[in-house]
Amino acid sequence: MSTTETNHPVLELRNVSKTYTVKQGMFGKPKPLKAINDVSLSLNRGEVLGLVGESGCGKSTLAKILLGLEDPTKGEVRVDGEVIGATDRRTLARRIQPIFQDPYSSLNPRKSIEDIISLPLRVHNIGDSNSQDKAVRDILDIVGLPQRVMRTYPSQMSGGQRQRVAIARALIMKPEIVICDEPTSALDVSVQSQILNLLNDLRAEFNLTYLFISHDLAVVEHLATRVAVMYLGRIVEESSVGGLFDTSGHPYTQALLKSVLTPEAGKGVPDTELGMEYPNPIAPPSGCHFHPRCPMAMTHCASIPPRPVPTPEGHVECHLFDSENDHNTGAPLVREGV
Amino acid sequence: MSDATTNMTPDPMLEAIVGPTPGQMLRKRIFGHQGLMIGVVVLGILVLVAIFAPLLAPHDPYAQSLMARMKPPVFLGGTWEHPLGTDHLGRDYLSRLIYGARVSLLIGLVAATISGVIGTAMGVAAGYFGGKVDAVVTYLINVRLAMPVVLVALAVVAILGGSLQVVIVVLGLLLWDRFAVVMRSSTLQVRGREYVAAAKAVGCSTPRVLMSEIMPNIANNLIVVMTLEMAHAILLEAALSFLGLGVQPPTPSWGLMVSEGKNMMLFEPWMVLIPGAVLFVLVLAINLMGDGLRDVTAPENRS
Ligand SMILES: Nc1ncnc2c1ncn2[C@@H]1O[C@H](COP(=O)(O)OP(=O)(O)O)[C@@H](O)[C@H]1O
Ligand code: SF4
Ligand SMILES: [Mg+2]
Numbered sequence: 001m002s003t004t005e006t007n008h009p010v011l012e013l014r015n016v017s018k019t020y021t022v023k024q025g026m027f028g029k030p031k032p033l034k035a036i037n038d039v040s041l042s043l044n045r046g047e048v049l050g051l052v053g054e055s056g057c058g059k060s061t062l063a064k065i066l067l068g069l070e071d072p073t074k075g076e077v078r079v080d081g082e083v084i085g086a087t088d089r090r091t092l093a094r095r096i097q098p099i100f101q102d103p104y105s106s107l108n109p110r111k112s113i114e115d116i117i118s119l120p121l122r123v124h125n126i127g128d129s130n131s132q133d134k135a136v137r138d139i140l141d142i143v144g145l146p147q148r149v150m151r152t153y154p155s156q157m158s159g160g161q162r163q164r165v166a167i168a169r170a171l172i173m174k175p176e177i178v179i180c181d182e183p184t185s186a187l188d189v190s191v192q193s194q195i196l197n198l199l200n201d202l203r204a205e206f207n208l209t210y211l212f213i214s215h216d217l218a219v220v221e222h223l224a225t226r227v228a229v230m231y232l233g234r235i236v237e238e239s240s241v242g243g244l245f246d247t248s249g250h251p252y253t254q255a256l257l258k259s260v261l262t263p264e265a266g267k268g269v270p271d272t273e274l275g276m277e278y279p280n281p282i283a284p285p286s287g288c289h290f291h292p293r294c295p296m297a298m299t300h301c302a303s304i305p306p307r308p309v310p311t312p313e314g315h316v317e318c319h320l321f322d323s324e325n326d327h328n329t330g331a332p333l334v335r336e337g338v
Numbered sequence: 339m340s341d342a343t344t345n346m347t348p349d350p351m352l353e354a355i356v357g358p359t360p361g362q363m364l365r366k367r368i369f370g371h372q373g374l375m376i377g378v379v380v381l382g383i384l385v386l387v388a389i390f391a392p393l394l395a396p397h398d399p400y401a402q403s404l405m406a407r408m409k410p411p412v413f414l415g416g417t418w419e420h421p422l423g424t425d426h427l428g429r430d431y432l433s434r435l436i437y438g439a440r441v442s443l444l445i446g447l448v449a450a451t452i453s454g455v456i457g458t459a460m461g462v463a464a465g466y467f468g469g470k471v472d473a474v475v476t477y478l479i480n481v482r483l484a485m486p487v488v489l490v491a492l493a494v495v496a497i498l499g500g501s502l503q504v505v506i507v508v509l510g511l512l513l514w515d516r517f518a519v520v521m522r523s524s525t526l527q528v529r530g531r532e533y534v535a536a537a538k539a540v541g542c543s544t545p546r547v548l549m550s551e552i553m554p555n556i557a558n559n560l561i562v563v564m565t566l567e568m569a570h571a572i573l574l575e576a577a578l579s580f581l582g583l584g585v586q587p588p589t590p591s592w593g594l595m596v597s598e599g600k601n602m603m604l605f606e607p608w609m610v611l612i613p614g615a616v617l618f619v620l621v622l623a624i625n626l627m628g629d630g631l632r633d634v635t636a637p638e639n640r641s
Contacts, residue, residue, distance in 0.1 A: 089539075
């Protein structure tokens with residue numbers, strides 16, 4: 001399956017940060033919100049990189065930066081090793097396409113399915129109207145929709161059908177990279193696996209490279225070859241899928257894995273395990289951002305941010321794994337208010 | 339898992355592509371809406387009357403006849419020679435009413451179009467780009483709202499002199515505020531939708547995103563505001579003409595007819611009531627249509 005996988009990053013983030021300025025209330029002072037905090041991540045040709053993390057941790061922001069829809073506040077995006085500015089969106093578009101979360105919002109309700117799917121061809125002047133028409137028919141076949149949907153409108157379709165249309169639009173220009181931002185989380189459970197299988201089959205057929213974003217580790221585990229775990233704008237662990245089940249991973253990853261194994265899989269991190277809610281990203285906890293919820297937290301976790309520690313398959317950002325850190329024998333952190 | 343053909347055949351659920359197209363649903367709602375239908379029919383009749391005025395008018399609306407001044411309408415004892423009587427210069431009232439429809443509709447349509455273009459451009463730019471553009475537009479809207487329309491129009495017309503063209507341009511330049519406010523908030527709602535992000539990710543230029551993704555989804559609100567502002571412009575023209583600072587005699591304008599009739603109001607009240615009534619009917623029809631359009635297009639907006 002992964003014969004074309006290489007270690008050449010096709011798409012790369014280098015020390016990227018994205019800070020939004022948000023105002024709370026009408027008279028509130030504008031405050032910075034670090035949606036992405038100094039993230040470096042690379043996507044290799046042919047791989048499926050899963051990106052997991054709870055809602056609000058910055059996954060969609062990261063996707064938008066990769067797609068050129070948002071400019072990073074700091075850092076750079078590289079395609080094939082070359083720095084990309086926001087002005088190159090048109091050239092980027094032929095190589096990188098998105099599939100968004102909500103197929104009820106990602107299709108223009110005023111346009112027919114044919115218009116929606118053929119838009120990329122028309123924008124890039126690919127072929128004449130006959131060949132565009134044929135391309136639309138072909139791609140409808142490929143995503144498993146009957147050709148008569150061409151004249152219909154999104155409001156006439158179910159969620160799963162709409163998501164197939166969104167996939168068709170993303171693939172009609174034959175891109176190399178597809179950024180799937182939670183492509184199944186807005187769908188009925190019965191339809192989710194159909195769409196996941198379709199994405200998996202299409203990847204094999206068209207040699208696609210995926211960044212597969214989800215808040216559900218179970219979904220990612222099913223598709224991905226490598227996984228990045230995100231927490232409050234940081235990638236706290238990067239590992240192969242196999243390595244993820246290693247019990248010695250990042251405590252946050254461990255908590256996510258436990259949530260997969262609970263009967264209500266995919267409901268985010270179980271609060272019973274982590275004790276408290278996801279923190280406010282405007283005022284992230286000091287030291288290790290995860291320390292208020294971490295079962296393994298030590299005293300210095302609250303004050304010293306952990307460094308990324310290289311592992312055979314990626315990195316992990318936690319004091320437990322930092323061998324040069326002599327605080328490791330420290331006493332368990334006394335957690336307040338749990 | 340690698341057998342791609344499993345997904346190549348449409349699954350049975352796909353047979354269930356059901357229901358009418360959005361266009362069919364819209365048509366059904368339009369024909370099911372009584373107020374809208376009444377408004378459309380009445381307005382349609384008035385538009386036809388305006389277009390075919392030369393064929394419908396029994397007399398030349400400008401022809402004076404000192405021998406036949408202030409003849410009453412038939413229902414007040416007049417003759418069929420002048421079904422709605424004649425004015426103080428002996429001009430046929432019905433013919434002047436018929437030609438007056440042209441003036442009112444022309445002013446309503448052109449003034450609302452001018453302000454529609456200005457207001458939509460400002461509102462969409464403010465909503466889409468936000469930031470400084472939005473701050474400037476919001477400031478301009480506030481400045482405009484601080485100016486009393488009638489007073490400003492009166493002042494400008496008093497300086498430039500009244501004529502059909504001046505009234506149209508002045509009203510067109512004054513009535514864009516509601517367009518700007520409504521288009522700004524509709525654009526704000528639409529710009530965050532994922533289909534806009536998808537169009538950008540496909541490589542659409544900003545003008546293309548605005549024209550083919552944003553505009554079609556806010557056009558229904560534009561049409562509703564357009565009808566309201568048409569009615570607004572028609573009433574303002576009548577008011578200006580009534581005050582003698584609008585369309586100038588001998589142009590047949592309904593506002594002017596009310597004004598000319600007001601001296602005789604105590605003795606010949608029909609001279610005021612007839613043009614007043616048709617003005618009322620026109621504005622009511624346009625407002626019925628506007629309200630109806632809002633009702634009819636709203637459900638789609640919500641879904
Ligand atoms: N345009 C924006 N303006 C201000 N804050 C934003 C904006 N977009 C996202 N955020 C904030 O950035 C954080 C990350 O959001 P997002 O990337 O959508 O997370 P995820 O996709 O993981 O749920 C959230 O706290 C969100 O509120
Ligand atoms: S650094 Fe400390 S608080 Fe953070 S994950 Fe590791 S052990 Fe837990
Ligand atoms: Mg998201």
